[in-house]
Amino acid sequence: MRYATPTRSAHRAAPAGGFTLPIRFPARGQHRRRSRRHLRREPMTTHLFTRGLAGLIVLGIVVMLGVLIVADERRPPAQLASAEVDARIATREVDPAPLRADEIFPAGVTAFGVTRSDLAADCTLAASGALRTTLLRYGCSQAVRAALTVPYADYRITAGMLNLPDTTSAMAVGDQVRYLVETGDGSFTDLSGAATGPGTPILWRTRGHYVMYCVITGPSGELVAPDAPQVTQLAHDILDTHLHDTVLIRRAS
Template identity: 35%
Template sequence: MLVLLALFGLTAATLLDRRQSTDPAAAPDPTVQTTRGTEASDLDSRDTDQAPLTAREVFPGSTLAVGESRAGYNVLRTHSSASCPVAATGEMADLLVRLGCNQVVRATLRAPDEEYLVTAGLFNLTDRSSAERARERIRQILDERQGRFNGLPVGDETEGIATAPARVGWQVRGHYLAYAVVARTDGTTIRSGDTKVREILFDLLELHLNRGVLDRRAAGGIANQPTAGPTEGAGDQNGSTQD
């Protein structure tokens, strides 16, 4: 059944059936625009933004303070890999490889209220065009149940991020694809219209990864020109066995 969501202007995807995962390893304000500019920038290609991401750059501390309340997300684990398929399954993993993804940096965090777990991160693609193609294809892959983003468990108490019903959001800026997978800590299904999940997706995708990490990268000498605003998507995914 197609589930249409209204997460800060994000495009919804279908609800997927969750099978046990074996992977070890939107804003409260609906007026947020999905695209805030068209100006080209150094972030639009790895040719002009050559320095690889690092876990320290993307998740610099043990606590991540974002949002109006500045409440802290507890960073439980960070992970960086030159193999993008480690963070996805099936057609999602194949898509990332085809579009030139050469790096993923991600972390698993516990939300301030401790009721939700999040795996969020950045995929490093070849250029803006590749990232946009990935964004457009993700929805179809989720709809057809051909792949998903992997949650990154840290231990027994965090297995829900890999196995529980999850809400997923994604966003493109330049040659980066940002994503976040949100699940309840107790493993129960996320209710339709859960405003807390909307806040978490906005905090991690927009406030931290876009306005924080990528703004700093664009302004800090690695890539030193203003960049176009992100384009976004969101939907639901349930767990699947890793291919």
């Protein structure tokens, strides 16, 4: 905005004795000083706003990274190809970590309850008859066993996992289990060590250098029909879903 000062000729042109309003003009430089103070305050406000916005962005990035890290830790192990799983648990040399009872039968599994678990270096405690000799011959080093309950059947269940030197040994033991159970010359025992009678459902699987098995009897040790629907469900829940899909696949991962 411009400020003008009347010229002398303008003053002379005013009528004599006329009323003249006094006009006060700002002192030289006063308007400029006010403008400069305003300009100084405006950049400072913008600077503070920019710094605050940058801080919020950094905080958002940190929070996002934290969420991603936690989500990655909770993510289940990536699914491996079947051949890669077999390679990673093929022998004790490539899979040297010993089995732990809380790894094989942890508390809090929803499919079944664990009433008691046991870890033994003497695998013959898990077998009877000629199967004891078979486990010794093929170098079984660990037997992890547990007494289990399921919500859909009143059975006495013993499940276990055996640690053999390699895949070949585990498959040989699996073949011997089939033969010995069919002939009645050997079998797996329940957790108390008691031998099971003929016709008792004995379920087993092999994968890598491991043998997984399950022994099923009635609540007092009586015989359970091998074709009972609950037996099939037990094989799926304990052997296939838990011991194989959860324990062994995670171990390979």
